Structures are given as structure tokens and as C-alpha cells.
Amino acid sequence: SQTIHQWPATLVQPVGSPLSLECTVEGTSNPNLYWYRQAAGRGLQLLFYSVGIGQISSEVPQNLSASRPQDRQFILSSKKLLLSDSGFYLCAWSVTPTGELFFGEGSRLTVL
Amino acid sequence: GNSVTQMEGPVTLSEEAFLTINCTYTATGYPSLFWYVQYPGEGLQLLLKATKADDKGSNKGFEATYRKETTSFHLEKGSVQVSDSAVYFCALSDRNTGGFKTIFGAGTRLFVKA
Numbered sequence: 001s002q003t004i005h006q007w008p009a010t011l012v013q014p015v016g017s018p019l020s021l022e023c024t025v026e027g028t029s030n031p032n033l034y035w036y037r038q039a040a041g042r043g044l045q046l047l048f049y050s051v052g053i054g055q056i057s058s059e060v061p062q063n064l065s066a067s068r069p070q071d072r073q074f075i076l077s078s079k080k081l082l083l084s085d086s087g088f089y090l091c092a093w094s095v096t097p098t099g100e101l102f103f104g105e106g107s108r109l110t111v112l
Numbered sequence: 113g114n115s116v117t118q119m120e121g122p123v124t125l126s127e128e129a130f131l132t133i134n135c136t137y138t139a140t141g142y143p144s145l146f147w148y149v150q151y152p153g154e155g156l157q158l159l160l161k162a163t164k165a166d167d168k169g170s171n172k173g174f175e176a177t178y179r180k181e182t183t184s185f186h187l188e189k190g191s192v193q194v195s196d197s198a199v200y201f202c203a204l205s206d207r208n209t210g211g212f213k214t215i216f217g218a219g220t221r222l223f224v225k226a
Contacts, residue, residue, distance in 0.1 A: 032212060043201065043218035044156075090155050099144055099205030099212030103155035 002027035006091045006104035013111055019064075019078040021107050023091030026072065031093040033074040034101065035066055038088040050074060086111045114139045118202045118217035125192055126225050133187040133220045135176075135202035145169075145178050145185040146203040150219070156201065159187075197224045 006023040013019060025031050035047040046059045048066035056066050063082060067075045074091060088108050092101040118135040125131060137145065144163045148156040160169030165180035174189045185202060202217040 034214070036216075044216040046213065046215070049213060092156075094212055094214075099207070099214060100146060100158050100161055101148075101156070101203075101205075101214055103157070106155045 002093075002102065004091060004093055004102055004104045006089075006107055009105060009107060011107060011109045013081050013109065015083055015111055016080045019076070019081050019085070019109070021076040021089055021091075021109075023074045023076075023104055024072055025074075025093045028072070028093070028095055030071060031095050032099075033068060034092040034094070035074065035076050036090045036092065038090060038106075040087070044090065048076070081109075081111045083111050085109065114143065114204055114206055114215050116202050116204050116215055116217040118200075118220055120218070121199075121221040122223055123220060124223045124225065127194055128191045129224075131187070131189040131192045131196075131222070133200055133202075133222070135185045135187065135217060137183050137185065137202075137204050139183075139204055139206060141206050143204045143206040145176070146205065146214070147174070147176055147185070147187050148201045148203055148216075150199045150201065152198075159200070192222070192224045194224045194226050197222055 003026045034049045036044040038044050050056050050068045064078050088106050090106050091104040094101050115138045146161045147159040149159045150156045160171040162169040162178035168177045176185050176187045199219045199221045201219045203214050205212045205214040
């Protein structure tokens with residue numbers, strides 16, 4: 001069966017520090033991969049999606065970036081975090097024709 | 113562009129009450145529609161889906177019908193339980209270049225009292 005894992009689960013970082021969140025999918029090949037951010041009490045904002053290795057689409061201009069070095073690995077990064085980067089980050093994958101998403105457990109980032 | 117609008121919460125109900133959470137959408141193509149649920153501290157889970165007009169998605173007593181004429185996908189449950197307390201997201205998925213892009217509503221928090 002397919003599984004998705006993301007880590008770390010919780011992260012507290014100072015302003016200006018770098019960020020790396022990692023997500024891996026198992027049990028499937030060539031998935032579409034997504035990074036969403038959920039700010040406190042708000043909906044989900046699509047940050048990046050990828051349809052293949054090295055192919056990244058950015059939805060919102062910001063100081064975050066994403067990379068897909070392997071078929072089932074998706075990484076969210078920042079060189080210098082801002083206070084506004086705090087939130088709950090969710091990785092998701094999809095291979096079905098209807099586009100339904102399967103989410104990881106989430107990574108809660110607090111920038112101080 | 114595509115968008116999803118759902119009723120603001122929180123919604124507070126007593127156990128066994130009837131639930132409706134309204135959702136409307138705007139789309140240029142023929143999207144698939146979804147309801148996802150998020151329990152406290154967790155990621156989202158797919159609750160139900162409908163892929164074409166007049167389809168009814170159902171799961172765990174929840175239902176929603178894809179209404180193209182009113183561009184709606186309202187979530188209903190006849191008798192809610194305390195365990196249904198969660199945040200519910202309406203979502204739209206449309207085929208984009210090489211894949212799908214899913215857009216979510218703002219979410220509706222449901223509290224069910226015993």
C-alpha cells in the first residue's frame with residue numbers, strides 16, 4: 001500500500017535561519033507531489049506542485065523553494081525564514097485520474 | 113480562475129442533529145469535487161468525492177451531490193456524533209498541464225456536543 005511521510009513533525013526556528021522539510025512517498029511511482037501551507041485558523045494555500053523529477057511549479061511568490069531530486073521525494077526549503085513563514089505544512093501526493101490527494105502527517109513550523 | 117467558497121464556522125451542534133455545510137465553486141472546466149476532513153493535530157483525509165455532475169459522494173454517513181446548475185457541493189449528515197468534530201474542507205481539482213491542481217475552501221470547524 002502507498003504511504004507518505006514528512007519530517008520533522010515539529011520545528012522551532014529563529015528568524016533568518018534556513019529551513020528544510022522533507023517528504024517521501026512509498027508504494028507508488030511517478031506521483032504528482034504538492035506542498036500546502038495552513039496558517040492558524042485558515043484554509044490551505046498551495047505553495048508548489050510537481051509532476052515529475054526536477055519539474056516544480058510555484059503558486060505563490062515568496063522566500064520558499066521546492067525541489068524534487070527523486071521520483072518520490074519532495075523537499076521544501078528556505079534560505080532565510082520570516083515570521084510569516086510560521087504554519088502547518090502539508091505534503092500530499094496524487095496519481096488518480098480524479099486528482100484526489102493523500103496527505104502526510106504535517107510539519108508544524110514556528111518561527112520566532 | 114477557479115475558486116471554492118464554503119460557509120464560515122464554527123458550527124456547533126448537539127449530538128444527533130442534522131448537519132449541512134454549504135460549498136459553492138467557480139471553475140472554467142469540469143472539475144472533480146471533494147470533501148476532506150482534518151482532525152485535531154493531523155493532516156487531511158479524503159471524506160468523499162464526486163467526479164461529474166449529479167454524482168453523489170458518500171462515506172461514514174456523510175453525503176454531497178455535485179450540482180452543476182447551482183455550482184454547489186453541500187455536505188450533509190443526518191445525525192452527527194461527537195467524533196465528527198473536526199474541520200471540513202471543500203475542494204476542487206482540475207486538470208492542469210501534466211497533472212492536477214487542487215484548490216481548497218477556507219474550512220469549516222464543526223463542534224458536536226454530547
